[in-house]
Structures are given as structure tokens and as C-alpha cells.
Amino acid sequence: ALTLPIATTGEPILTRVAKPVTEFNQQLVQLTQQMLSTLLAAKGVGIAAPQVHSNMAVFIMASHPNERYPDAPKMDPIVVINPSIIEQSSQQVIGEEGCLSIPNTRINIARADQITVKYQTRYGQWQQQTLRGFVARIFLHEYDHLQGITLLEREQ
Numbered sequence: 127a128l129t130l131p132i133a134t135t136g137e138p139i140l141t142r143v144a145k146p147v148t149e150f151n152q153q154l155v156q157l158t159q160q161m162l163s164t165l166l167a168a169k170g171v172g173i174a175a176p177q178v179h180s181n182m183a184v185f186i187m188a189s190h191p192n193e194r195y196p197d198a199p200k201m202d203p204i205v206v207i208n209p210s211i212i213e214q215s216s217q218q219v220i221g222e223e224g225c226l227s228i229p230n231t232r233i234n235i236a237r238a239d240q241i242t243v244k245y246q247t248r249y250g251q252w253q254q255q256t257l258r259g260f261v262a263r264i265f266l267h268e269y270d271h272l273q274g275i276t277l278l279e280r281e282q
């Protein structure tokens with residue numbers, strides 16, 4: 127099967143800091159393919175490597191309209207590797223989030239509405255982008271996973 131088991135709350139992998147990717151090889155391409163099929167099968171809008179028991183600094187964002195965010199942009203999945211956050215707006219927005227690793231849970235989280243980020247593509251090319259709204263929210267949610275942080279640690 128192309129999908130991978132998803133780690134759930136209590137599994138140590140979810141609390142560890144992910145390691146930077148240094149080898150942009152076929153193994154990495156395969157991991158991103160398996161993460162994508164796992165994400166699509168779970169009907170999520172994002173997934174991070176630690177959630178599929180890999181400690182690599184990799185995640186995928188795949189925004190699409192959903193009942194919580196009906197006007198969410200429909201976008202092609204983006205593979206994000208070795209991300210960093212360059213700037214975050216002081217303006218925050220509270221929004222409801224879910225997590226594939228915390229089943230049947232919805233938590234309201236305050237996040238910066240606009241962020242400037244830097245990351246590498248699956249081919250190792252550096253990208254710098256400004257993200258807003260729901261896509262910024264997904265990025266920050268997945269970025270947290272790479273720091274070993276989940277919604278439960280963010281909940282007020």
C-alpha cells in the first residue's frame with residue numbers, strides 16, 4: 127500500500143524536533159509520494175513527516191475548500207523541506223484546526239494571519255514566499271509538527 131500509518135497522540139515521534147534534510151535523493155522523493163497519498167486518503171489539508179514516523183524536516187500543504195473553510199484556496203500540493211519562518215504578522219486570527227494525529231478533535235488556535243517563509247523544494251531549490259489566511263495557518267500547523275508541537279500544546 128502506498129499510504130503510511132499515522133502516528134497519534136502519545137507516540138514519542140510527535141514530540142521530537144525533526145532533522146534537516148541534506149540528501150535530495152530518490153528515498154526523499156519516495157517519502158514525499160507516500161506522504162501525499164496518505165494525506166489524500168485521510169482527506170486532510172496538510173501532513174508532516176513525523177506524523178508518518180519519519181524524523182525529517184518535510185511537510186506537505188494541500189489546501190482545498192472544506193466545511194470549516196469553504197473559501198479555502200484549491201491548490202496543488204506543495205512539498206516543503208527545511209522550512210524557516212522569516213516574519214510573522216503581529217495581527218493574529220483565531221481559527222478552528224484539526225489534526226490527523228489527534229482524531230475527532232477540533233481546537234481553536236490563534237495564528238499570525240500573514241507570514242514570510244523560506245523552504246526548499248523536493249529538488250533542493252530555495253523558495254521564499256509570503257503566505258496569508260488559511261494557507262499560512264496550514265504552514266504554521268505543519269511547521270509546529272517539525273518542532274515536536276501539536277494542537278494540544280497550543281491549546282489555551
Ligand SMILES: O=C(CSC(=O)[C@H](Cc1ccccc1)CC(F)(F)F)c1ccccc1
Pocket residue numbers: 169170171172173174177192194195222223224225226227263264267268
Ligand atoms: O482537513 C482537515 C483535517 S485536519 C488536517 O488537515 C491537519 C492540517 C490542518 C488542519 C486545519 C488547519 C491547519 C492545518 C492535518 C495534520 F494534522 F496532519 F496536519 C481540517 C480540519 C479542520 C479545519 C480545516 C481542515
Ligand SMILES: [Zn+2]
Pocket residue numbers: 224225226227267271276
Ligand atoms: Zn497536525
